[in-house]
Amino acid sequence: MIKDFLPRTFFQVHPLECARALLGCELVWNGCGGLIVETESYAVFNDEACHTFSRPAARAFVEKNRAGTVYVYLNYGVHWLINVLVKGGPEDGIILIRALEPIRGIAEMEKRRGTNDPRALCSGPGKLTQALGITGADHERDFCSGKQIGFLPRRRPMEVVADTRIGIRRAAEFPWRFLEHESAFVSVKPGKGKAMPATRRKNKQGQTE
DNA sequence: ACACGGATACTA
DNA sequence: AGTATCCGTGTC
Numbered sequence: 309m310i311k312d313f314l315p316r317t318f319f320q321v322h323p324l325e326c327a328r329a330l331l332g333c334e335l336v337w338n339g340c341g342g343l344i345v346e347t348e349s350y351a352v353f354n355d356e357a358c359h360t361f362s363r364p365a366a367r368a369f370v371e372k373n374r375a376g377t378v379y380v381y382l383n384y385g386v387h388w389l390i391n392v393l394v395k396g397g398p399e400d401g402i403i404l405i406r407a408l409e410p411i412r413g414i415a416e417m418e419k420r421r422g423t424n425d426p427r428a429l430c431s432g433p434g435k436l437t438q439a440l441g442i443t444g445a446d447h448e449r450d451f452c453s454g455k456q457i458g459f460l461p462r463r464r465p466m467e468v469v470a471d472t473r474i475g476i477r478r479a480a481e482f483p484w485r486f487l488e489h490e491s492a493f494v495s496v497k498p499g500k501g502k503a504m505p506a507t508r509r510k511n512k513q514g515q516t517e
Numbered sequence: 518a519c520a521c522g523g524a525t526a527c528t529a
Numbered sequence: 530a531g532t533a534t535c536c537g538t539g540t541c
Binding site for chain 1: 522523524
């Protein structure tokens with residue numbers, strides 16, 4: 309049982325500052341966890357890649373919840389992705405946790421992931437939710453009042469690099485992805501992100517045009 | 518290279 | 530009801 313999780317005030321700052329500050333902190337989830345080595349910041353306003361831009365439900369989530377609240381959604385119908393709400397500072401935002409360096413509950417994470425390769429356990433946003441057992445049922449949980457889930461302060465110094473965000477089509481040029489320099493546990497190394505195609509559509513026969 | 522797969526928000 | 534889009538992963 310851990311009691312010294314990061315307080316709510318940690319998430320009441322500028323989202324870009326928070327996304328950087330989270331690197332090197334430990335994400336703890338029901339006995340499993342790892343050092344955060346990759347995050348992405350999304351801004352509630354003026355960021356077309358943020359869910360709040362096109363989803364009324366996401367805007368309602370920001371209105372309704374406090375800083376430090378879990379935001380979980382299903383992406384591509386396959387993977388749960390976990391974010392934390394940043395609110396009450398100069399701007400509101402949502403920070404995606406993209407990769408961890410596994411350090412706690414590794415046997416359990418290996419079992420959920422079906423691999424013993426430490427680099428394959430949490431090196432992506434969908435991988436880490438699978439490793440930690442995170443699903444849509446965890447949406448709107450609180451990182452700052454629970455004793456099962458939360459963040460621990462940075463354990464060691466971390467050299468932070470900024471790069472463009474991964475997998476998005478809109479506002480793809482914002483350098484709002486933050487990683488540990490030369491970490492072996494990130495999803496995509498700096499500068500290696502593939503550009504998303506401008507459009508991809510399918511006709512009635514289900515064939516890509 | 519592509520299949521996998523469902524929530525969300527449109528159009529009507 | 531039907532359609533378009535989407536912050537990914539594993540295997541081909």
